[in-house]
Amino acid sequence: MLNKSRLLTPGPTPLPEEVRLALAKDMVHHRKRDFVQVMERIQPGLKYLFGTTQQVLPLSCSGTGAMHAAVTNLFAPGEKVLVVEGGKFGERWREIAQAHGLVVTSLVLENGDAVAAGDVRAALEADPSLRGVLVQASETSTGVLHPVHELGVVTRDKDVLLVVDGISAVGISPCPMDAWSIDCLLTGSQKGLMLPPGLALLALSERAWDRVRAVGSSNFYFNLLAERDKSLGHQTLFTSPVNLLQGLAVSLDLFREQTLEAVYAKQWALTSMARAGAVSMGLELLAKTHFTWGLTSIKLPVGVDGSEVLKVAAERCGVIMAGGQGELKKSLVRLGHMGHVDWSDVLAGLHALRVGLHAAGGYCAARTYLEDAVNAYEEALRDGCPEIRA
């Protein structure tokens, strides 16, 4: 009551009122006409969101479930893939691939670095038996945006599938599947889509579908060919997550009303704002050049305990942010600004960070970090978002 709770994590994100009302609608049966209408309604919006003419499949699982579905449908055990390991979610690609019996070559990056397309090209040329490149569009654990557009240029003329985890990118920063020659693009519901967790979305290119047919996965759940058949008939293979799909229909309407361009412009402005505020406080960013548009990873001064910063920010300011993951757990604050989050939320996050930093013994001399942040926001909105480095 004294402080509102503000969820500024890299997913789940807050939900818009329109979505919450849709989630509260009465239940319908997933084999009846009412539900078919929901499924008919979402497909054009999903194609717009993904930038594809392909069918986009809803899957009843988390984002990791969709990663598992992609790997097990696109590659046969024993095949070789190249994994971009730029953080915890790059590692997850490797773990899923290894669990499926794939032979993995990893490009392991320093925390905060984006992959260089030239390194991917060199690796593929060094080993022509590699059948896929598995990468995050946005590595959520570090706040780094990998240059997916450039990777598409590398893979499109080779017999190599570009498999992209777009979990913290789709609906946040540009990731047009067809234009960027992405063979598999997937995302989860709880990030840019402004929905609760529990729903994943996945689309494959023509040549990826050919590969799925060739591989002939024996999956019972996550059988993408069977899911596609059902999806073309506006159903799902097994019980559908009904209210999440009712919410999705509304979320997609919001994207089409606002336009993706406007959403990206806002996200670009929020990421510019968060960086400016953190830098004005004298803090360093983890990402060096390629910044994710939906979160900002901020390094804490040596000796400051990140868990204390987060605790104070939550208790004294009501702002819930995330720490680092793995070895970065206590040295990083990840300020999420994706989904249903706006400039004022980021302002709250920056001030809560300062309050937490101060309480945890960090020094912050900056007098104008809030003004610097709003000025950067306004400037970024005015100047528009740049093309992603291509």
Added chain:
Amino acid sequence: MLNKSRLLTPGPTPLPEEVRLALAKDMVHHRKRDFVQVMERIQPGLKYLFGTTQQVLPLSCSGTGAMHAAVTNLFAPGEKVLVVEGGKFGERWREIAQAHGLVVTSLVLENGDAVAAGDVRAALEADPSLRGVLVQASETSTGVLHPVHELGVVTRDKDVLLVVDGISAVGISPCPMDAWSIDCLLTGSQKGLMLPPGLALLALSERAWDRVRAVGSSNFYFNLLAERDKSLGHQTLFTSPVNLLQGLAVSLDLFREQTLEAVYAKQWALTSMARAGAVSMGLELLAKTHFTWGLTSIKLPVGVDGSEVLKVAAERCGVIMAGGQGELKKSLVRLGHMGHVDWSDVLAGLHALRVGLHAAGGYCAARTYLEDAVNAYEEALRDGCPEIRA
């Protein structure tokens, strides 16, 4: 989607999640046991909120309805009352009293001034036939807090009822009915109580109830004696606003969990914050010394059109503030910070004011209005809220 809508008006205020969920509960019948339980539950919370041992009556009407109920039950046509006219709601007391056939003496104040208790004492001594003093605890149109505590000292030894409109004070700043010798205290649901509009609450002192019996109002609706009889049996005289009362039960639980002291401390900090931010922007406040704790009235520079400021703040920042009322319509911005509003909302309001001011041709040189505001908030929280001038 690009900006959240933030309601920073002096009521209605945003609603907490707990209250919204209560409002969405299934309907119950107002003469059945389920509803009686709601009514039993609210009375202790209302007595705590009002600071009284008297029964607090829920009325199905707006705040103005409760003002009408008070005047028509407490005074007989032809009786004389003193009205403190410090703004639009003081005028409203006069209009209601005149409509009921009372003879009104008005103490008309300059906009921004609080009444002086000495002036009330002098008026009552000049005309001993005056039977009541009608006043706002907080004059919402100007953002002025009248010294109700001091007025109680003046009226309590006279045959004069102190009738207090606490619409933007109850649950916002201290207004303890019994301790301050208030004879009638009333409020509406859409301010400090964090509920939708449509419910009013009213309590009377022992001597006020004696007066009600003596006056013997012929009101069919707004018959307070009959409402009290029903209320003691945990019902209302006519159909009850069921879901508002379900919401009230939850809102009152929140007040008791947090304690009134903590709510007042927050409100004091928010009002300190809003003033500091506005002053840092070089703007003047309308109230000179006695500031309402739930809103701040900010004067615009000459030549700046307040309606343009509000329009830009809403369109570009998503922040909905109020203008002035009557002759102050375009020269004032009223930034509401009552109810379910916290420090980050006030920060948003201040920035939106600056954006609107700038767009409307106002000059604002301040570089540190946001920092000055959060610093004032933290300082006020640290130092605690002062006693209301008594």
